[in-house]
Amino acid sequence: AQSVTQPDIHITVSEGASLELRCNYSYGATPYLFWYVQSPGQGLQLLLKYFSGDTLVQGIKGFEAEFKRSQSSFNLRKPSVHWSDAAEYFCAVYHQFYNNNDMRFGAGTRLTVKP
Amino acid sequence: SQTIHQWPATLVQPVGSPLSLECTVEGTSNPNLYWYRQAAGRGLQLLFYSVGIGQISSEVPQNLSASRPQDRQFILSSKKLLLSDSGFYLCAWSRADGYTFGSGTRLTVV
Numbered sequence: 575a576q577s578v579t580q581p582d583i584h585i586t587v588s589e590g591a592s593l594e595l596r597c598n599y600s601y602g603a604t605p606y607l608f609w610y611v612q613s614p615g616q617g618l619q620l621l622l623k624y625f626s627g628d629t630l631v632q633g634i635k636g637f638e639a640e641f642k643r644s645q646s647s648f649n650l651r652k653p654s655v656h657w658s659d660a661a662e663y664f665c666a667v668y669h670q671f672y673n674n675n676d677m678r679f680g681a682g683t684r685l686t687v688k689p
Numbered sequence: 690s691q692t693i694h695q696w697p698a699t700l701v702q703p704v705g706s707p708l709s710l711e712c713t714v715e716g717t718s719n720p721n722l723y724w725y726r727q728a729a730g731r732g733l734q735l736l737f738y739s740v741g742i743g744q745i746s747s748e749v750p751q752n753l754s755a756s757r758p759q760d761r762q763f764i765l766s767s768k769k770l771l772l773s774d775s776g777f778y779l780c781a782w783s784r785a786d787g788y789t790f791g792s793g794t795r796l797t798v799v
Contacts, residue, residue, distance in 0.1 A: 608787050617695075617779055617790035625786075664732065668787070677723075677788055681732035 578667050580680035587655050588688045595650040595683050597665030605667040607648040609639055612662045612682075621663075624648065635659070660687045691716035695780045695791030702798055708753075708767040710794050712780030715761065720782045722763040724755055727777040727793075739763055770798045 579598045587593055599605065606625050610618040622633025629641040639650045648665060665680040693714045702708060714720050724736045735748045737755035745755050752771050756764045763780060775798045780791040 606787075610790075615777075615793070615795060617792040618781075618788075619790075620787055623787050666788075677735075677783070679733045 578665055578678045578680040580663075580665055580683050582683045583681070584684045584686065586686040586688060589657050590654050593650075593652045593655045593659070593685070595663050595665075595685070597648045597650065597680060599646050599648065599665075599667045599678075601646075601667065604641075604643060607639075607641060608666040608668070608677075609633065609637070609648070609650045610664045610666060610679075611635075612664065614661070618664060621650070655685075655687055657687045657689065660685055691784070691789070693780060693782050693789055693791045695794060697794060698792065699795045700797070702770050702796065704772055704798055705769045708765070708770050708774070708796070710765040710778055710780075710796075712763045712765075712791055713761055714782050717761070717782070717784075719760060720784075722757065723781040723783070723788070724763065724765050725779040725781060727779060728775075733779065737765070772798050774798050 577600050581596050608623045609621040611621050612618045621637050622631050622639055624631050624641045632638050637650060637652050639648055641648050662682045662684045664682045666677055668677045695712045721740050723738045725733045726736050727733050736753060737745055737747055739745050739757045742757055742760055745757060752774060753765060753767050775796055778794045778796060781788045
């Protein structure tokens with residue numbers, strides 16, 4: 575079955591430290607890949623996406639993600655975390671051959687930033 | 690410009706009362722629309738999606754229903770709310786480059 579896994583439910587990092595949030599997917603072919611961020615009580619905002627081409631994609635707020643086909647991963651990174659990055663992060667995948675209802679989300683990773 | 694509106698932002702309703710949450714999009718036509726629920730500490734669960742007026746698909750059996758009376762309007766309803774209906778409800782619209790989400794409705798059933 576197709577699935578999206580975010581292994582870390584909760585991560586705590588110090589302000590200024592680097593960050594990596596993990597995402598793995600299991601699909602028969604390379605899907606479209608997304609990272610969304612959700613601040614408390616808010617909707618989801620798109621950080622970045624990968625459709626094809628360069629496997630390292632840049633997003634908003636200084637985030638980047640790297641698609642690794644061999645590992646079926648799409649990990650989100652940021653070199654220096656700011657306190658305002660504290661939020662919940664969702665990885666999502668979409669395959670063009672699936673039905674219209676097939677954007678699959680991971681369970682989310684909650685990021686806490688220590689001062 | 691293309692935007693999505695969702696209201697109300699917060700709602701506290703007693704058990705057994707009806708529910709109506711509204712979502713509208715602007716700047717596009719014939720969008721695919723979605724209702725998600727996010728329970729506390731959990732990911733997003735797709736409840737309903739719609740590819741056109743009057744066309745509703747349900748992903749999970751539940752106490753809720755959805756309707757699409759107009760091209761850019763998507764409504765989530767319930768005749769009698771349960772405590773388990775509490776959660777954060779998100780409307781979304783699919784575009785070629787991904788989904789755009791509304792700001793969400795926090796529903797607390799008491």
